[in-house]
Amino acid sequence: MELNLKSLRREIDRIDNGILQMLQKRLEVARLVVRFKKEQHQDINVPSREQEILTSLKSRERSLLSADVIEEIYKILFTESKRLQAEAKPLIAFQGAHGAFSEVAARQWDSEITPVPCPEFADVFEGVVAGSYEYGIVPIENTVGGMMSQVNGYLLHSDLQIVGAVEMAVSHALLIVPGTDYRNLRRVYSHPVALAECQQFIQRMKLEPYAYYDTAGAAKMLAETWKDSTAVIASVLAAKYYNLEVLKEGIGDVANTRTRFVVLSRKPLEVEGEKCSITFVTENKAGALFRIMQLFAEKNINLTRIDSVPDEKGNYVFFLDFTASNRNDDVKKILETIEQHSLSYRFLGCYSEK
Numbered sequence: 022m023e024l025n026l027k028s029l030r031r032e033i034d035r036i037d038n039g040i041l042q043m044l045q046k047r048l049e050v051a052r053l054v055v056r057f058k059k060e061q062h063q064d065i066n067v068p069s070r071e072q073e074i075l076t077s078l079k080s081r082e083r084s085l086l087s088a089d090v091i092e093e094i095y096k097i098l099f100t101e102s103k104r105l106q107a108e109a110k111p112l113i114a115f116q117g118a119h120g121a122f123s124e125v126a127a128r129q130w131d132s133e134i135t136p137v138p139c140p141e142f143a144d145v146f147e148g149v150v151a152g153s154y155e156y157g158i159v160p161i162e163n164t165v166g167g168m169m170s171q172v173n174g175y176l177l178h179s180d181l182q183i184v185g186a187v188e189m190a191v192s193h194a195l196l197i198v199p200g201t202d203y204r205n206l207r208r209v210y211s212h213p214v215a216l217a218e219c220q221q222f223i224q225r226m227k228l229e230p231y232a233y234y235d236t237a238g239a240a241k242m243l244a245e246t247w248k249d250s251t252a253v254i255a256s257v258l259a260a261k262y263y264n265l266e267v268l269k270e271g272i273g274d275v276a277n278t279r280t281r282f283v284v285l286s287r288k289p290l291e292v293e294g295e296k297c298s299i300t301f302v303t304e305n306k307a308g309a310l311f312r313i314m315q316l317f318a319e320k321n322i323n324l325t326r327i328d329s330v331p332d333e334k335g336n337y338v339f340f341l342d343f344t345a346s347n348r349n350d351d352v353k354k355i356l357e358t359i360e361q362h363s364l365s366y367r368f369l370g371c372y373s374e375k
Contacts, residue, residue, distance in 0.1 A: 033245065185374070298370055
């Protein structure tokens with residue numbers, strides 16, 4: 022890289038963005054530490070631990086940072102950690118990096134909740150089961166890609182309850198390094214599904230698509246590498262997180278693409294909801310599924326989703342959503358009948374959808 026005032030300022034911007042991400046991560050980990058302290062009945066505030074951190078940091082080799090500056094920075098961090106710990110806002114886990122569409126959905130479900138990223142969907146489920154997070158949010162179906170088989174597989178083998186849902190329009194945006202000339206763009210990174218949903222736009226821009234594990238992860242990668250010839254497809258929220266420029270919004274080939282997310286918890290919702298989700302396996306007989314559908318039709322209950330996935334035994338497990346409360350007497354009778362005439366059955370939850 023040629024050293025000049027412009028390049029050095031760009032390097033400072035890139036480094037500052039990385040520092041912000043690490044500060045965010047440190048505070049998230051500090052929030053998780055509280056859970057384990059409470060489980061082990063330990064004091065939340067431990068001055069000796071803070072002093073241990075400061076002593077270690079100030080003893081390390083460095084050429085520019087003075088010990089006083091390090092102490093001042095970290096005392097501010099300790100104070101902020103204590104403030105967040107005192108607030109004790111609920112944590113909601115999502116798969117991907119900050120700026121993922123799952124985080125956008127989490128904020129739509131509850132703007133006061135604290136989203137925490139997880140590498141894999143399995144980490145979301147395991148974290149909620151273990152009590153590390155109060156909630157998890159995962160996508161289960163998309164108007165273009167259909168059913169999310171991996172997520173529904175985890176849902177099938179979990180005891181977690183659905184306590185909320187969000188159906189959200191997914192608007193893809195093309196993100197670039199600030200100040201990039203779009204004529205210099207050569208390649209674009211994103212999740213394979215996002216690349217497929219924006220195929221026509223990518224072709225018009227004459228960009229070479231490269232698959233990445235996550236849309237927001239691609240944005241994070243671009244913010245770290247700062248390549249002028251590279252763009253990513255991600256959310257506008259990701260642009261705000263990683264200091265990227267939104268070159269164009271709404272670049273999907275299909276207008277109004279929507280994804281449905283469900284919110285998971287260890288405990289069922291205490292207040293009454295208006296939508297229910299169940300899974301069941303019917304007997305291998307002609308008309309078995311039809312008879313279950315007929316139960317809802319006779320009571321004029323609207324079915325909003327029916328999907329199926331094969332299980333280990335070769336049977337098909339059906340996922341069914343319907344608009345009604347499980348406290349309704351007719352619904353109670355229907356669910357009792359389904360349970361009696363199914364090889365397996367599980368009530369996933371009754372909740373509200375936004």
